Amino acid sequence: MINIAIIGGGPAGLSAGLYATRGGIKDVVLFEKGMPGGQITGSSEIENYPGIKEIKSGLDFMEPWQEQCFRFGLKHEMAIVNQITKNGAHFTIHHDGGKTTEAKSVILATGGSPKRTGIAGESELWGKGVSTCATCDGFFYKGKEVAVIGGGDTAVEEAIYLTKMCSKVYLIHRRDTFRAAPITLEHAKSNDKIEFLTPFSPIEVKGDQSGVTGLVIEHSQTKQRQELSVPGVFIFVGYDVNTQVLRQDDGSMLCACDEYNSVIVDLSMKTNVPGLFAAGDIRINAPKQVVCAAGDGAAAALQAIAYLDSLH
Numbered sequence: 592m593i594n595i596a597i598i599g600g601g602p603a604g605l606s607a608g609l610y611a612t613r614g615g616i617k618d619v620v621l622f623e624k625g626m627p628g629g630q631i632t633g634s635s636e637i638e639n640y641p642g643i644k645e646i647k648s649g650l651d652f653m654e655p656w657q658e659q660c661f662r663f664g665l666k667h668e669m670a671i672v673n674q675i676t677k678n679g680a681h682f683t684i685h686h687d688g689g690k691t692t693e694a695k696s697v698i699l700a701t702g703g704s705p706k707r708t709g710i711a712g713e714s715e716l717w718g719k720g721v722s723t724c725a726t727c728d729g730f731f732y733k734g735k736e737v738a739v740i741g742g743g744d745t746a747v748e749e750a751i752y753l754t755k756m757c758s759k760v761y762l763i764h765r766r767d768t769f770r771a772a773p774i775t776l777e778h779a780k781s782n783d784k785i786e787f788l789t790p791f792s793p794i795e796v797k798g799d800q801s802g803v804t805g806l807v808i809e810h811s812q813t814k815q816r817q818e819l820s821v822p823g824v825f826i827f828v829g830y831d832v833n834t835q836v837l838r839q840d841d842g843s844m845l846c847a848c849d850e851y852n853s854v855i856v857d858l859s860m861k862t863n864v865p866g867l868f869a870a871g872d873i874r875i876n877a878p879k880q881v882v883c884a885a886g887d888g889a890a891a892a893l894q895a896i897a898y899l900d901s902l903h
């Protein structure tokens with residue numbers, strides 16, 4: 592029986608590991624399906640983590656995090672977790688291949704991933720001008736024109752955010768109607784830096800060695816195409832949270848989740864199941880930033896320590 596099982600080795604999971612082990616807890620195991628580091632390792636640069644002045648690639652940025660945790664005794668197992676169940680007071684971690692691990696408490700930090708459109712050029716130029724995070728990358732396009740794809744709240748809110756630094760934002764949506772809240776849409780419509788291009792579908796992201804150079808869009812009815820000369824394309828067409836591990840055999844979730852399956856937690860990252868904590872991008876209202884995921888992980892670990900103490 593281990594004390595804490597941490598599922599997911601991104602910024603949230605690694606920070607939880609650091610705080611749990613440095614807080615004196617033995618037998619803390621981080622289960623990560625790949626190399627620890629999380630989503631940010633796919634980014635070519637991060638420059639908004641407080642205290643780090645150099646612009647680093649996500650991979651270089653995350654490299655010392657693991658070393659720091661392992662120094663304090665965090666154990667790492669490269670393993671896919673399929674399911675977490677609770678039997679009485681304890682949790683069972685079900686791994687791929689049938690192996691199980693018993694744990695007194697669990698910190699879930701499996702993150703998520705933004706959905707992609709699948710259009711030509713998107714994958715090749717991912718992180719080289721194609722982005723899913725205005726907070727992360729908007730600043731790189733200061734004074735420049737960018738395109739935003741999507742019709743939900745996130746797309747419209749991020750388009751408004753981008754007008755604070757970009758000279759113009761093209762908002763491209765394949766329908767004339769938006770899923771975004773009417774008030775958000777009103778704000779966007781009254782912003783003269785946003786040009787609505789509807790009903791248009793994105794067709795191809797164009798680019799060269801320097802990164803994105805343009806976006807080809809097609810009118811949904813006339814099928815007429817045009818190319819926007821933009822160095823940045825922001826895609827907001829949905830987000831998948833990795834909460835499948837909470838799904839129980841009867842179809843229910845192990846703890847309370849919202850309609851998008853994000854885990855409902857309080858400010859200390861407690862779920863409604865005693866001993867189960869959730870941190871980072873999988874929790875409700877996550878700002879989806881490294882610094883926030885790290886803070887969540889630390890908060891979850893402190894609560895897990897208090898929970899273990901309460902068992903004695």
Ligand SMILES: Cc1cc2nc3c(=O)[nH]c(=O)nc-3n(C[C@H](O)[C@H](O)[C@H](O)COP(=O)(O)OP(=O)(O)OC[C@H]3O[C@@H](n4cnc5c(N)ncnc54)[C@H](O)[C@@H]3O)c2cc1C
Nearest residue numbers: 599601602603624629630631672702727871872879880881
């Ligand atoms: C291209 C890109 C650029 C970004 N740029 C920035 C930026 O500049 N600044 C910023 O602050 N944020 C940025 N972000 C956002 C940031 O990466 C995330 O907010 C952050 O990584 C969330 O951390 P997390 O630990 O919650 O989850 P993740 O980083 O998603 O980590 C979750 C981990 O869990 C593992 N996992 C998932 N399911 C399982 C399972 N079943 N079993 C075992 N392991 C599992 C995954 O392999 C992954 O390593 C960027 C994101 C992307 C994609």
